[in-house]
Amino acid sequence: MKHLMSRAGLSAAAxxxxxxxxxxxxxxxxxxxxxxxxxxxxxxxxxxxxxLALFYCGMVRxxxxxxxxxxxxxxxxxxSLLWFALAYSLAFRGDGALIGGLDRVFLTGIGVExxxxxxxxxxxxxxMAYQMTFAVITCALVGGAVADRLKFSAFLAFCALxxxxxxxxxxxWVWGGGFLARLGLIDFAGGTxxxxxxxxxxxxxxxxxxxxxxxxxxxxxxxDLSLAVVGAGLLWVGWFGFNGGSxxxxxxxxxxxxxxxxxxxxxxxxxxxxxxxAARGKPSVLGLISGAVAGLGTITPASGYVLPWQGVVIGxxxxxxxxxxxxxxxxxxxxxxxLDVFGVHGVGGILGTLLAGVFATASVSAAGGEPxxxxxxxxxxxxxxxxxxxxxxxxxxxxxxxxxxxKIVDAFIGLRVSAEQEREGLDVALHGxxxxx
Amino acid sequence: MKxxxxxxxxxxxDDVREALDRLGVHGMTVTDVRGxxxxxxxxxIYRGAEYLVSFLPKARLEIxxxxxxxxxxxxxxxxxxxxxxxxxxxxxxxxxxxxxxxRTGETNDDAL
Numbered sequence: 001m002k003h004l005m006s007r008a009g010l011s012a013a014a015x016x017x018x019x020x021x022x023x024x025x026x027x028x029x030x031x032x033x034x035x036x037x038x039x040x041x042x043x044x045x046x047x048x049x050x051x052l053a054l055f056y057c058g059m060v061r062x063x064x065x066x067x068x069x070x071x072x073x074x075x076x077x078x079x080s081l082l083w084f085a086l087a088y089s090l091a092f093r094g095d096g097a098l099i100g101g102l103d104r105v106f107l108t109g110i111g112v113e114x115x116x117x118x119x120x121x122x123x124x125x126x127x128m129a130y131q132m133t134f135a136v137i138t139c140a141l142v143g144g145a146v147a148d149r150l151k152f153s154a155f156l157a158f159c160a161l162x163x164x165x166x167x168x169x170x171x172x173w174v175w176g177g178g179f180l181a182r183l184g185l186i187d188f189a190g191g192t193x194x195x196x197x198x199x200x201x202x203x204x205x206x207x208x209x210x211x212x213x214x215x216x217x218x219x220x221x222x223x224d225l226s227l228a229v230v231g232a233g234l235l236w237v238g239w240f241g242f243n244g245g246s247x248x249x250x251x252x253x254x255x256x257x258x259x260x261x262x263x264x265x266x267x268x269x270x271x272x273x274x275x276x277x278a279a280r281g282k283p284s285v286l287g288l289i290s291g292a293v294a295g296l297g298t299i300t301p302a303s304g305y306v307l308p309w310q311g312v313v314i315g316x317x318x319x320x321x322x323x324x325x326x327x328x329x330x331x332x333x334x335x336x337x338x339l340d341v342f343g344v345h346g347v348g349g350i351l352g353t354l355l356a357g358v359f360a361t362a363s364v365s366a367a368g369g370e371p372x373x374x375x376x377x378x379x380x381x382x383x384x385x386x387x388x389x390x391x392x393x394x395x396x397x398x399x400x401x402x403x404x405x406x407k408i409v410d411a412f413i414g415l416r417v418s419a420e421q422e423r424e425g426l427d428v429a430l431h432g433x434x435x436x437x
Numbered sequence: 438m439k440x441x442x443x444x445x446x447x448x449x450x451d452d453v454r455e456a457l458d459r460l461g462v463h464g465m466t467v468t469d470v471r472g473x474x475x476x477x478x479x480x481x482i483y484r485g486a487e488y489l490v491s492f493l494p495k496a497r498l499e500i501x502x503x504x505x506x507x508x509x510x511x512x513x514x515x516x517x518x519x520x521x522x523x524x525x526x527x528x529x530x531x532x533x534x535x536x537x538x539x540r541t542g543e544t545n546d547d548a549l
Contacts, residue, residue, distance in 0.1 A: 284483070287484070326485065
């Protein structure tokens with residue numbers, strides 16, 4: 001009897017083990033998906049170092065080039081380590097509606113066979129690494145809004161705080177099974193988590209720090225737009241990993257995302273340029289790359305849900321609306337968002353997340369017998385509503401969270417460099433280095 | 438002795454050098470400078486932010502010449518550096534008290 005009972009017990013235990021929470025053994029590591037996602041991870045990291053570093057540094061004055069690059073490199077270091085230590089677990093583990101769990105702190109528990117429920121055909125370690133590169137670039141982006149005047153120490157502290165106060169919760173809500181995902185919000189690669197967050201944080205920071213000395217009076221012209229073009233190119237190509245990789249697998253969905261992304265960039269570049277040409281008489285190269293980045297940021301949340309022609313439309317709208325936001329709106333409201341983080345990423349993220357709810361085409365996201373997501377044009381207005389809620393929540397939480405983060409940093413370290421340091425240039429004042437003659 | 442300082446348009450630099458070479462003047466010092474006179478600058482626009490750049494690039498030549506050659510050198514520079522458009526530049530002649538060739542120690546006219 002005992003013998004039978006213990007056998008039954010063992011079988012029962014076995015059944016329970018296999019029926020255990022989804023985090024257990026569901027999924028199978030596919031070599032093609034894994035190979036692609038490794039490449040995608042590298043591409044997204046390239047977007048920060050050196051993509052964003054170059055894109056930004058070319059647009060600041062010569063005396064601040066190195067300091068601007070330092071922000072991208074330092075953000076990579078700080079955010080990656082914090083992601084490994086704690087942030088990944090809080091974002092992508094557990095089943096809380098508001099925040100994740102602590103079971104992957106220091107990545108304990110991730111073995112060579114582990115698989116995340118959010119990416120069932122690649123190693124969990126890879127999913128973690130891929131998501132890490134997104135957190136890195138989001139934090140690095142914010143610095144652009146307050147370029148030329150934020151203390152390096154304050155930037156480091158801000159990255160650490162803001163990662164946990166704003167980025168991690170949003171990532172959990174949208175991608176980690178949190179309440180926005182449960183609401184039905186679709187955000188393929190980070191319209192809310194990355195672009196709205198970076199943009200709104202940039203705006204709040206720009207308002208809290210105030211304008212650069214001489215803004216509106218002195219010549220604050222870019223030092224070397226050729227660097228910015230190189231950076232924009234790296235961002236554009238890297239975005240193939242940013243949006244394509246968000247399919248979390250090597251298949252048609254990734255390809256659809258990549259094609260919509262690329263076409264959006266092209267449309268954005270040409271529309272911004274055309275508007276500038278009409279308004280100013282000359283199409284600038286800065287306009288071309290700004291339009292491209294606007295298109296790329298705007299298509300991000302919609303990229304895996306729309307058809308290529310819809311990518312073109314989204315990109316064209318991005319080129320126009322972000323152009324307006326970065327020129328007319330900024331001047332009218334008179335805030336100094338130095339590198340137009342809000343104008344391009346913030347406005348683009350808001351626009352793109354909403355447009356995802358308009359254009360989502362079920363055939364693109366249908367998979368494994370499950371129907372895909374339809375948007376307004378396919379007769380489903382509820383998706384647009386979910387998008388609007390997602391946008392609103394993200395903006396609100398980001399604004400408040402950023403304000404709190406900066407207030408804390410200000411209380412301990414101070415945010416802005418002194419007037420003398422700003423005059424001298426951050427390269428020499430903060431880093432003891434100079435670009436040379 | 439005199440120092441002739443000429444501010445000319447940068448693309449005229451080679452022409453001036455050749456003209457002076459033909460005259461037998463074989464040395465000069467050139468600096469890249471910025472300046473303006475009657476020639477206005479240009480406007481640059483970056484994402485809607487307009488900047489009026491008043492200073493234009495110019496080349497500044499300094500040539501030390503013996504008194505006897507001053508008029509010829511000034512006229513040679515003026516003829517070659519001229520385009521007829523505003524911004525051609527100016528030539529200044531100032532007195533030079535002493536000149537020394539570092540390698541040999543020769544002074545004044547022997548140093549020029």
